[in-house]
Amino acid sequence: xxxxxxxxxxxxxxxxxxxxxxxxxxxxxxxxxxxxxxxxxxxxxxxxxxxxxxxxxxxxxxxxxxxxxxxxxxxxxxxxxxxxxxxxxxxxxxxxxxxxxxxxxxxxxxxxxxxxxxxxxxxxxxxxxxxxxxxxxxxxxxxxxxxxxxxxxxxxxxxxxxxxxxxxxxxxxxxxxxxxxxxxxxxxxxxxxxxxxxxxxxxxxxxxxxxxxxxxxxxxxxxxxxxxxxxxxxxxxxxxxxxxxxxxxxxxxxxxxxxxxxxxxxxxxxxxxxxxxxxxxxxxxxxxxxxxxxxxxxxxxxxxxxxxxxxxxxxx
Numbered sequence: 001x002x003x004x005x006x007x008x009x010x011x012x013x014x015x016x017x018x019x020x021x022x023x024x025x026x027x028x029x030x031x032x033x034x035x036x037x038x039x040x041x042x043x044x045x046x047x048x049x050x051x052x053x054x055x056x057x058x059x060x061x062x063x064x065x066x067x068x069x070x071x072x073x074x075x076x077x078x079x080x081x082x083x084x085x086x087x088x089x090x091x092x093x094x095x096x097x098x099x100x101x102x103x104x105x106x107x108x109x110x111x112x113x114x115x116x117x118x119x120x121x122x123x124x125x126x127x128x129x130x131x132x133x134x135x136x137x138x139x140x141x142x143x144x145x146x147x148x149x150x151x152x153x154x155x156x157x158x159x160x161x162x163x164x165x166x167x168x169x170x171x172x173x174x175x176x177x178x179x180x181x182x183x184x185x186x187x188x189x190x191x192x193x194x195x196x197x198x199x200x201x202x203x204x205x206x207x208x209x210x211x212x213x214x215x216x217x218x219x220x221x222x223x224x225x226x227x228x229x230x231x232x233x234x235x236x237x238x239x240x241x242x243x244x245x246x247x248x249x250x251x252x253x254x255x256x257x258x259x260x261x262x263x264x265x266x267x268x269x270x271x272x273x274x275x276x277x278x279x280x281x282x283x284x285x286x287x288x289x290x291x292x293x294x295x296x297x298x299x300x301x302x303x304x305x306x307x308x309x310x311x312x313x314x315x316x
Contacts, residue, residue: 021081021110023074033065070102080111082150092146111146115207118161122169131177134215139164139195140207148203156202160195164209167194177216184211 037058044054075081075094083090085105093107100107118139124132141160143149149156171190172180180187188209196206258264 021073021075021107022069023072025074026069026072029072030065030069033061033068037061037065067102071100073098073100073107075110078112078114080113080146081107082109082111082146084108089147089151109150111143111149113143113146115140115142116157118157118164119212120161120165120168122165122172125169125172127172127177127180128174129176132217133172133177133180134213135168135172135180136212136215137164137168137191138210138212140209141195141199141204142207143203144205145203148201153202156204159202160199160204163198164191164195167191167198170194180214184214187211 040061041054041058044057073081073093074097077095079094081093081098083093083100083105084107085101090105092111118141119136120139121134121136123134125135126132139160143156153159168191171187171194175183175187188211191209192206195209199206258268
């Protein structure tokens with residue numbers, strides 16, 4: 001089983017938890033206050049004020065700067081911050097600027113409300129007809145309830161990935177190889193329904209599931225290729241036989257027109273003979289019965305005599 005995508009999701013989620021989301025404006029305010037505290041200390045020292053007063057002033061300004069640094073938060077347009085006060089859920093903040101009480105409040109999680117893409121796979125999974133297949137798929141999902149995503153499941157991204165993978169293996173075991181190869185759209189719909197039912201309590205909805213690739217063993221792939229080729233050859237032979245039957249039926253229908261009309265039959269035969277002889281160097285074999293019936297011998301002699309007399313006429 002390929003767990004690399006799941007590991008990357010877990011590591012990414014940990015990085016998001018460790019991220020304090022300190023906005024640049026908070027850092028700027030902290031720097032301004034810290035510089036101001038230094039200048040005030042220099043001015044008080046030049047005025048020969050007691051060191052205790054100078055230290056208290058600098059400490060107070062530093063605390064104010066630290067407050068701005070950790071209390072001022074900015075959530076992006078697609079984000080929601082899950083705020084806990086003394087470990088208890090108090091609400092969602094964002095998007096935009098919001099304030100926290102340092103030490104008292106904490107951001108447990110930043111929820112992304114954009115459409116997320118998760119790739120998952122099932123390797124060496126047996127189908128209903130005991131064929132091992134590798135299936136790769138892509139899941140498109142979105143968080144619609146940030147509160148449930150944060151409170152109902154520990155790691156909603158990893159949970160979605162595992163739920164999708166187990167659902168895929170379950171569906172493969174219920175379908176034959178032929179159904180998987182030709183019924184991807186149906187398989188996508190069933191997968192979407194199953195994963196959506198499992199993820200709805202977590203505040204997550206599945207928009208679509210798409211099967212990217214289905215890999216079967218090479219031996220089975222070769223056997224299926226030979227089977228398809230044999231099927232095409234069989235269809236070709238069937239089509240050829242049907243064509244021969246249609247041609248024979250046409251000839252039988254045409255022969256009825258020549259039964260009581262020998263002259264028409266002779267004309268048709270002569271036309272066929274002419275079509276065969278008009279090509280230069282053509283050789284036509286005519287049955288002796290046709291020669292006697294159509295008097296082709298005398299006709300051929302007359303044609304030959306006419307061709308021999310053509311040069312004599314030109315010379316004269």
